[in-house]
Amino acid sequence: MKAFTALVHREFIEHRGAFLIGPLLLVAVLFGATILAFTVGRVDARFSGALFTVAPLRVYELGFLFFGLGWSLYMISVLFFYCADGFAADKRNNAMLFWKSMPVTDFKVLLSKLVAGITVLPGTVYAVALLSGLLLYGVAYVTMLINGTATVATLGSIVVIYGQVALAILVAIVCGLLWYLPMMALVGAVATAIGRWAIPISLLVPALVSTLEWVTLGGLHPFETHTWRFVEYRGALPATPYIESWSVSAESFNGVAFASDLIAHMDWTQVGIGAVFAIFVIYVASEYRRRVNDN
Incomplete structure (x- = not known):
């Protein structure tokens, strides 16, 4: 267990630039630009404060939600690049012989990369998202103080909103x-064999399968098949009617x-099937990695 934890920690150390340092720098730049905008008069503090008195909770809710959405999109996109790079890193930097000398199987090494990709690395991005919400609250409340409209009730209400949006x-x-x-695992498994070009190759696979279905079973075009409809279904998160009504x-x-x-x-049956698929492709990739390096 200690060896597996060390492997996960290694992934965080090697990729902390994209998942921690980069986001923190981005938050610092945005916060600094906001402060500068108020300092040099680019933003009217009185107008901004008045805006927060009209509907302070809704303004803060929308702002924090948009921050959360932005960081979520950043996290998902960077995770796919992490899978394409991280699963091929040992082979690229000639560290393969070192890891082969350790009492750790290839499957455990690859599994640690996937575990890091769904736990530690997203956790750092979530922490930055929470920090963004705190800074947004600070700017809003200071603006209201400048305008003379800040109240203790507003402070308490925004704290509640912060917890609701964070959840x-x-x-x-x-x-x-x-x-x-399963998509991240597929990209990682492909990267084990071909390296950084795993993302376009992984996108090409369902397109080829859909084309094969179109050629053999017919249809209007390759993107009007059962395969492609399934890809589109798994490509987007399930709809949430609550957001529309709210x-x-x-x-x-x-x-x-x-x-x-x-x-x-959520289609939890598909989630379960996807988890099994992810473990399967990681196992296949580990066997490929073991046999190729043994030879």
């Missing part, structure tokens, strides 16, 4: 990781209601 972001990230797990209402955002709605609309 929603966490559940959305977890569900997204589970939903896209966006046209005056109610405060409810993270518990959003989480319950998202969990209820």
Whole structure:
């Protein structure tokens, strides 16, 4: 267990630039630009404060939710590049012989990369998302102080909203990781064999299968097949009707209601099948890695 934990920690150390340092620098730049905008008069503090008095909770809810959405998209996109790079890193930097000398199987090494990709690395991005929410709150409240409209009640209400949105972001990230797990595992498995070009090759595989189905079974075109409809289905998270109903209402955002709605609309059978598929392709990749390096 200690060896596996060390392997996961290694992945964090090697990729902390994309999952921790880079996001922190981006937050620092955005926060610095915001402070500078107020300092040099690019933003009217009185107008901004007045805006927060009109609908302070809704403004903060939308701002924090958009931050959460942005960081979630960043995390998912970077994770695919991580799988393409991380699973081929040992072969590229000539560290393969070192890891072969360790009492760790190829399957455990590759599994540690996948585990790091769905736990530690997303956890750092989520922490940065929470930090973004705190900084957004700070800017909003200071603006209201400047305008003379800040109240203790508003402070308490925004703290509650922060917790609700933080819960929603966490559940959305977890569900997204589970939903896209087989895709990430496929990219990682392909990267074990061909390296960094794993992403385009992994996208080409379903296109080829869909084309083969079109040629053999017929249809309007290769993108109007059962295979392609399944790819489109697995390519997007399940819809959450709560967001649509909340966006046209005056109610405060409810993270518990959003989480319950998202969990209820998840196809957990597909999630289970995807998890089995992920373990299978990682095992196949580990066997390929073991046999190629033994030869």
